[in-house]
Amino acid sequence: MSLLHYMRAMQGIIGRELWRFITQRERFISALVRPLVWLFVFAAGFRAALGLAIAPPYDTYILYEVYITPGLCGMIQLFNGMQSSLSMVYDREMGSMRLLMVSPLPRWFLLLSKLLAGAGVSILQVYVFLLIALMYEIEAPWQGYLLLFPALMLTGLMLGALGLLLSSFIKQLENFAGVMNFVIFPMFFMSTALYPLWKLKESSKILHALASYNPFSQAVELIRFAMYGQVNKYALAYTLGAFILFSSLAIVGYSPSKGMMARKGMG
Template identity: 30%
Template sequence: MIELRVVYVISAREFKKFLREKSRLFSSLARPLIWLFLVGGGLSRIVPTGGNITYLQFFFPGIIGMTILFTSIFSAISIIWDKEFGYMKEILVAPVSRTSVVVGKAVSGSIVSTIQATIVLMLFPLVGLKLSLLSVLLIIPLSFAISFSIASIGILIATFYESFESFSIIMNFIVMPMFFLSGAMYPLRKLPEIFKLIAHFNPLTYGIDALKNVIIKEAGEMGADFSLPLDLTIIFLVSLVFIFLGTKAFNRRV
């Protein structure tokens, strides 16, 4: 059973902290900007994209996906961090269901992640993209849905989190491969077969594909690989399955 008051408290707290900590906002925006302009800017000179978009434009949905990936995963991992060192204990000793805590954590992470994704999105004129107001308004709830699916995965990962060392393991073996094999930097259809296969099992692939469906609609073979309804269905199913597994694992551990 999900208690809305718990989701509200966890989210309100996260949101207030986000607004108060300006440095956190800046540092979390630095990563996507560095990747977009330093990596993307360089690659765009040597990568022929064909069709009617530049590499930087192709990379743009991927960068939004990256912002969502990092913010959502790390805010989810803080569920364990918080438990050892702070506020989570206050929540766990309150008469609230563990399911509400997990859902609350996923929602709060998704809110922050959506705000950051939206800020990055507003840079679209810089890479020469044209987006209608409707597209922008569509991307915001879409970002929230993607964030929620990634945060659900993050919570499951967090339950395996044992020590500080696991942090770099999570970074190197889960987060970075998830990013590289998501179609963020290369169109899926151009990947070697084995990578293409793995990418099909990567939930982030469908999130970024959904963004491509909206942001770079007419990119031909550089564009989306799947249809938007398929992307949305998978994002929805991933959220459902992982929030369920995450709750089970969290219940067992805590």
């Protein structure tokens, strides 16, 4: 196995994912519309018009729109990660997965490539979203947009790995609705995407605890700090840890001998 093999395989997977993303116009549009609706309808209707108190990384008072923007970037990646998992199920059902899995390259590599491909797509979506947000004066310093890239890569990988892990449990396509209800929504609502931790603490101790342990919260915080050119080390470590955990479990899950695959009669 030469390095070239690896490269070509990865290129193929990423290329396929990007191609799929670009050709499925509805998916691209829906990926953008969802956070934009939140930004302009939800945030506007929500009336935190008097500004949110200062908490790092912000240096001054901010409007609610500004606060939820990193959370919505996280939302894009969360949906994208889950959608990738849907595509895995789809691939599995259609049999193209089988084709991939029988390639001589190691399975972990293929799955990682898949994750990178998913993260790449989500980063593309996030930047387009931020570009639109920029027109509404939701802006970060330019350094922030640069630092955002590695942060988004890590959070994208982490959320993708979570999706991959979940997909190893899902038998059929229809179960994506279940993922929406039982994974995406709880993760999103019980996080710092919509409200800062101190605000959650004011209303409920349980919610505060759930939100602070929610890996999605930490991903959002990593994005939030990166947008302002800062590194939140705790969030970085937490997200990295979660990524390693989820991806290892996913690899185990997809391994034909001991994973879910075997039990599901695949592989």
